[in-house]
Amino acid sequence: MLKYSALKKLLKDHQLRVTDCRLDVLQLFKSRGHALTSRYLEDELTSYDRVTLFRTLNSFIEKGVVHKIPDDSGIARYGICGHSCAPAAHHHDHVHFKCSSCGHVDCLSDYTVPTVTIPGYLIQESNMILNGVCKSCNQ
Amino acid sequence: MLKYSALKKLLKDHQLRVTDCRLDVLQLFKSRGHALTSRYLEDELTSYDRVTLFRTLNSFIEKGVVHKIPDDSGIARYGICGHSCAPAAHHHDHVHFKCSSCGHVDCLSDYTVPTVTIPGYLIQESNMILNGVCKSCNQ
DNA sequence: ACAATAACTGCAATGATGTTGCAAACATGA
DNA sequence: TCATGTTTGCAACATCATTGCAGTTATTGT
Numbered sequence: 001m002l003k004y005s006a007l008k009k010l011l012k013d014h015q016l017r018v019t020d021c022r023l024d025v026l027q028l029f030k031s032r033g034h035a036l037t038s039r040y041l042e043d044e045l046t047s048y049d050r051v052t053l054f055r056t057l058n059s060f061i062e063k064g065v066v067h068k069i070p071d072d073s074g075i076a077r078y079g080i081c082g083h084s085c086a087p088a089a090h091h092h093d094h095v096h097f098k099c100s101s102c103g104h105v106d107c108l109s110d111y112t113v114p115t116v117t118i119p120g121y122l123i124q125e126s127n128m129i130l131n132g133v134c135k136s137c138n139q
Numbered sequence: 140m141l142k143y144s145a146l147k148k149l150l151k152d153h154q155l156r157v158t159d160c161r162l163d164v165l166q167l168f169k170s171r172g173h174a175l176t177s178r179y180l181e182d183e184l185t186s187y188d189r190v191t192l193f194r195t196l197n198s199f200i201e202k203g204v205v206h207k208i209p210d211d212s213g214i215a216r217y218g219i220c221g222h223s224c225a226p227a228a229h230h231h232d233h234v235h236f237k238c239s240s241c242g243h244v245d246c247l248s249d250y251t252v253p254t255v256t257i258p259g260y261l262i263q264e265s266n267m268i269l270n271g272v273c274k275s276c277n278q
Numbered sequence: 279a280c281a282a283t284a285a286c287t288g289c290a291a292t293g294a295t296g297t298t299g300c301a302a303a304c305a306t307g308a
Numbered sequence: 309t310c311a312t313g314t315t316t317g318c319a320a321c322a323t324c325a326t327t328g329c330a331g332t333t334a335t336t337g338t
Binding site for chain 2: 284285286287288289295296
């Protein structure tokens with residue numbers, strides 16, 4: 001459970017107004033270790049409108065608080081960004097892992113995406129999603 | 140334009156019944172070089188019901204004819220599989236590239252996803268999606 | 279070639295998710 | 309505290325994914 005002051009600071013640092021909804025969403029991201037779906041937010045924070053949560057996520061993405069994670073399931077997941085993200089530039093060169101056992105998607109912040117170069121192609125961003133069994137489930 | 144016999148063989152090889160819809164969808168995948176959305180199929184093949192195309196894609200995935208490509212846009216794309224795919228095991232260790240200029244998603248069959256090992260994690264599948272400007276648009 | 283069977287298709291309907299406009303409520307800086 | 313611009317909730321709509329069912333079609337064995 002993060003302190004209110006810390007959450008508030010995080011929002012202010014990203015040029016976001018401090019509201020109940022944003023604090024609760026942020027709290028949820030911080031308390032869970034893994035990426036969240038908008039559906040999960042809706043189920044957990046029933047006091048807020050679905051649209052509000054949707055717009056909260058969008059503003060969080062825009063300001064560099066969270067990032068969207070590609071997934072072949074078609075359901076968008078959002079992971080909280082590291083320290084280095086700003087509205088101007090997101091830096092998500094870390095690997096994502098989807099566990100087929102618990103279903104969680106984790107941001108593996110310590111693992112950077114390997115560089116790939118392809119002749120004739122200009123590569124601006126790299127995403128890597130691994131599928132398998134995560135540490136917790138693999139024991 | 141692939142010969143009818145070749146398309147037919149491809150379907151039979153994957154334990155799929157030969158139907159008009161499947162032949163047309165397959166033809167479309169073969170003639171376009173890049174990954175397709177279900178929306179595109181609907182627009183191109185208006186003589187078939189949307190549900191039929193949906194189920195055609197699903198059966199193609201199940202039998203290893205095409206594979207679903209993760210994308211943070213939320214719109215599913217499908218790429219035709221290489222020779223090595225079977226119902227039992229898909230092998231898509233190639234890199235995917237999404238061009239921000241033309242919007243196409245290409246399967247870069249010649250580029251395999253770099254191996255990443257993470258202690259404690261069992262990795263069963265690796266996906267890599269690059270974003271940038273493709274060869275055609277980069278000239 | 280033909281019948282039996284299992285698979286495929288179209289239609290209707292439903293659910294989930296993403297998205298916008300607008301008016302009321304709220305956070306912020308002066 | 310006030311003025312301002314931002315955020316929220318509601319309603320509505322668009323898109324996509326998915327299922328059931330009945331009619332049609334492809335395939336297998338004879």
